[in-house]
Amino acid sequence: MAENKDMENYRATSAEEEEDYFDNVELELDYSISVTEGSVELKKDSIKEQKKYMRDSHGDMDDEEFLQNMQLVNNDEAYLTRAAKRLEVYEHQKKNPYFGKVTFRYDDEGDVIPFYIGMAGYESDMNNEQLIYDWRAPVSSMYYAYEKGPASYTVNTEDMGSEKFTGHIIEKKQFVIVNGKLREAVDTDANINDVILLEALGGNSSVKMKSVVATIQKEQDAIIRNRTAYNLIVDGRAGSGKTVIAMHRLAWLLYNYKTLDSDKVMILSPNSIFGDYISDVLPELEENSVPEKEFDSLLEELLYIDEEYETKLEQSEFIIDSGDQENQRIRNLKVKSSIGFYDRFNEFLERYVSEIKFRTFHYQKVEYTGDDISAMFNGRFSRKPVYERFENIAYFIVDRVEDNSPKEFPEEKKNNLARQIQKQMVNLFAERNLVKLYVDFLAEMEPEYPGISEYKNEYGKICYEDILPILYLQVYFYGCNTYNNIKHLVIDEMQDYTIFQYAILDRIFGCKKTILGDRYQVLFYNPEETVVDVLTKIFAKRNGQGGYELMELSESYRSTAEITEFCNNILGDEGIGGNTVERHGRVPEEIQCGSLDEAVEFINDKLSYGDMDAYDNIAILTNDEADAYEVYRQLSEYTEVTLITNQSVVYSGGVVVLPKFLAKGMEFDAVYVMTDGTYKNSMVTRHTHYIACTRALHELYVIDVMQSE
Ligand SMILES: Nc1ncnc2c1ncn2[C@@H]1O[C@H](COP(=O)(O)OP(=O)(O)OP(=O)(O)O)[C@@H](O)[C@H]1O
Known part of the structure; x- marks a missing residue:
């Protein structure tokens, strides 16, 4: 009921009133820009004068005075940096000051306040009124979380705890502002108006991911x-x-x-x-x-081991080359990445650790036998990670040594002594070779999983799936404070x-x-x-x-409904794809080609006859790097195209050729996915194919290149 009453008593802002608000914000921003530019000029002059004064009076100043003056200059320079950043934000705000608004009636006082929401907040320099709220501010959360009606937001402060404000949203609007012109103010009852979302999704992809604050769901x-x-x-x-x-x-x-x-x-x-x-x-x-x-x-x-090991990329290539074959390594790889294997490894390590024999420790009159240390390690500190136990035991012993000495130890002495003790204990482990310990574990697993103890690839490098447990072993024993x-x-x-x-x-x-x-x-x-x-x-x-x-x-949100549906069919029962947003486009096409040359010809025709002119970013995704190079080599004879390899660090858009595994997480307006025609036969290739096809926003072509006998 309260809701209806709110609606009855509230007169929604008219288009003219929105225009006025917009014009006022523009004026205020101009004023803030001129005030900030003015103060920047004044600061620059003051820095210049300050520096001149310091040069001229250098001989007469003592160190303290000189430092004080330096500090003033530093403060002024920091102000300049902040002001430059603020000016940059004002300039952005002039182009697009805000994108949404909620008008909120507070339950307790009944105050009605319109909150305009933008990429950044803005407070008037004329009267300190908050004219725009940053999208991340607590009040702005209501814009995304509620429709018209009852709503609330919570303000959390690190020192004062949290306070909840309740009330009703009595008006909710979205604004379309293009290059500093208010084009449209749309009343919206839903979370974010579908039309505006669809317009945002219908545009082309970009070379770099863009923010989506105006249409967050x-x-x-x-x-x-x-x-x-x-x-x-x-x-x-x-x-x-x-x-x-x-x-x-x-x-x-x-x-x-x-x-x-x-x-x-x-x-x-x-x-x-x-x-x-x-x-x-x-x-x-x-x-x-x-x-x-x-x-x-x-x-x-x-x-820190000396042996050579494989990279993730080398492992992926092996998996893709193996296709659906259940070879020994693929079998090992699946076991070695499983929860069961991880649990067994931890049981093995716990057993290993509980059997450690410690040496006796002496310092002045204090002595701890190996058994005493072992009792602490496996008793009082047993719930902690191994490396923390070393540290805890070391400090425990240092405290006893200190108790036995007539004077309190300074902090530094305590730390040095603790480090020495720890080193002794850690050395016991360092004598053990991490790889050897892991190999011992694999040997234990061998009767259950024949062939599991193979841990090097055909080039003699430790396999990627084996190097991970070895790094785990290292952090298990020694911890890591780097991050x-x-x-x-x-x-x-x-x-x-x-x-x-x-x-x-x-x-x-x-x-x-x-x-x-x-x-x-x-x-x-x-x-x-x-x-x-x-x-x-x-x-x-x-x-x-x-x-x-x-x-x-x-x-x-990425692809048209047609592409999303096509991709969901690739997975079949093996997965649940995304629900489609009601954005429509061309149905994906599947093309058979007799050879790679023919496939390149097909793509080249598409590119040269203008079919792709509407798009900024077009990708050709191949099975591997060798194919990517070949397609690039042939296509670059006709058109401008970029090859992306594992070594590439920058993506600059246009037409690009890259192996599928590098397209992870990225997206392109149109995508040509090359396959060898057999992707349906294996789970690995089906899923690789799914990942590749889901990169397309507007158009998707699957090109089956038949393998020659
Ligand atoms: N609320 C939104 N408003 C506008 N565009 C959106 C919104 N959410 C997502 N998008 C767009 O949808 C596309 C896909 O987003 P993103 O790449 O973050 O998805 P993802 O879940 O990481 O995808 P994947 O797992 O396939 O790599 C991007 O172009 C992104 O800008």
Whole structure:
């Protein structure tokens, strides 16, 4: 009832009133620009004078006075940097100041306040009125989460706790503003008006991922603004916006948690091309970019063994070359990535650790026998990770040594002594070769899984699936503090990592995490054990710490309904694809070609007869790098085309040729997927094909190149 009364008493703002508000914001922004530019000029003069004064009076100043003057100059220069950034934001705001509005009637006082929401907030320099609210501000959450009617928002402050405000949204609008002109003000009752979303989705893809603040959907917003999860796991179908959400979540976290800086956040991404693709979103949202890493570079950085080992890429090539053959290595690889194998390895390690014999430790009058240390290791400290137990025992012994000495030890002495004790204990392990220990474990598994002890590839390198348990072993024993400064980790394409990788990441990054991916975009899909099962095991609450929340996304925003349907059919019973957004386009075409040359001819015809002229980014996805090179070589005789390889670090759009595995996470307006005509026969190739086809926004062609006998 209250709702109806609100509606009755409230007169919606007219188009003219919206025009007036818009014009006023424009005037205010002009004023702020001139005020800021004026103060920049004054500051520049003052810096110049200050520097001159320091030069002229250098001889007469004592050190303290000189430092004080230096500090003044530094402050003024910092002001200039901030002002330059503010001017940049004002300029963006002049082009597009806000995209939405909610008018909210507060329950208690009955105040009615219109909140205009934009990419960044804006406070008037004339009267300090907040004319635009940043999309990340607490009030803005109502725009994404509620339709007209009862609504609430909560303000959380790090020192004052949280306060909830309740009331009613009595008006909700979306604005279409193009190049500083208010084109349309649309009343919207739904979350975000479909027409505006469809218009956003109908455009071409871009070389770099773009922000989508104006059209974030309710289910996506709940992920972006989640405050409660320690580890937030998002399982979403292809094109459901996981990557774009990950970027917006980071921007939201940086805005709402003042102690979180961009250098305390990290993104784990699948390859450098993908890193480049997402690199613009945060700057576009007025945040600094955050460091980004691939798992293999962590591996290289952290693992200290001398033997050569395979990369993830080498492993993927082996899997794809094997196709559907159940060879020994493929069998091993499946076992070695399973939860059961991980559990058995941990049981083996626990047994190994409980049998460790420690040496007796002496220091002045204090003595701890090997048995005493062993009792502490397997008793009082047994619930801690092995490396923490060393540290705990070392400090425990140092405390006893201190108790026995007449004077208190300074902190430094304590730390040095603890380090010495720890070193002694760790050396016991260092004598053990990590690889040998792992090989011993494999030997134990051999009767159950014949052939499992093979751990090197045909080139004598340790296989990728074996190097991961070895790195796990290393962090299990020695821990790793390298990334203790990281306070939030984002893992995209979560389905690409195995249980050992998660166990390693869990130990290296103890911080909160946002983990996103699609359980179906994998080469081996096993409904009995998906990546979600792995994640919920590794990130389950332990001793009341950590834990996870699992959220799902089912709506697919990238592709037309026709392409999404086509892709869902590839998976059949092996997966649930995305629901389609009602955006329509050409039905995907399947073409048979007798040879690669013929396939190139088909693509070239499409490109030269103008069929693709409407598109900015067109990709040809091949089975492997060799095919990619061949297509590139032939096609580049006729048209401008770029080859993307594993070494590429920048993606610059246009027509590109790349192997399928590098297209992960990316998207293109039109996609030509090459296959050898046999993808339906094997799960690996079916899933690879699905991943490749889901990259297309508007047009998709599947070219079956028949294999010559
Ligand atoms: N709310 C939204 N408004 C406008 N565009 C959106 C929205 N959500 C997603 N998109 C667009 O949909 C496309 C797919 O998004 P994204 O790449 O983040 O999906 P994904 O789930 O990571 O896909 P995949 O798993 O297939 O790599 C992008 O072009 C993105 O901008």
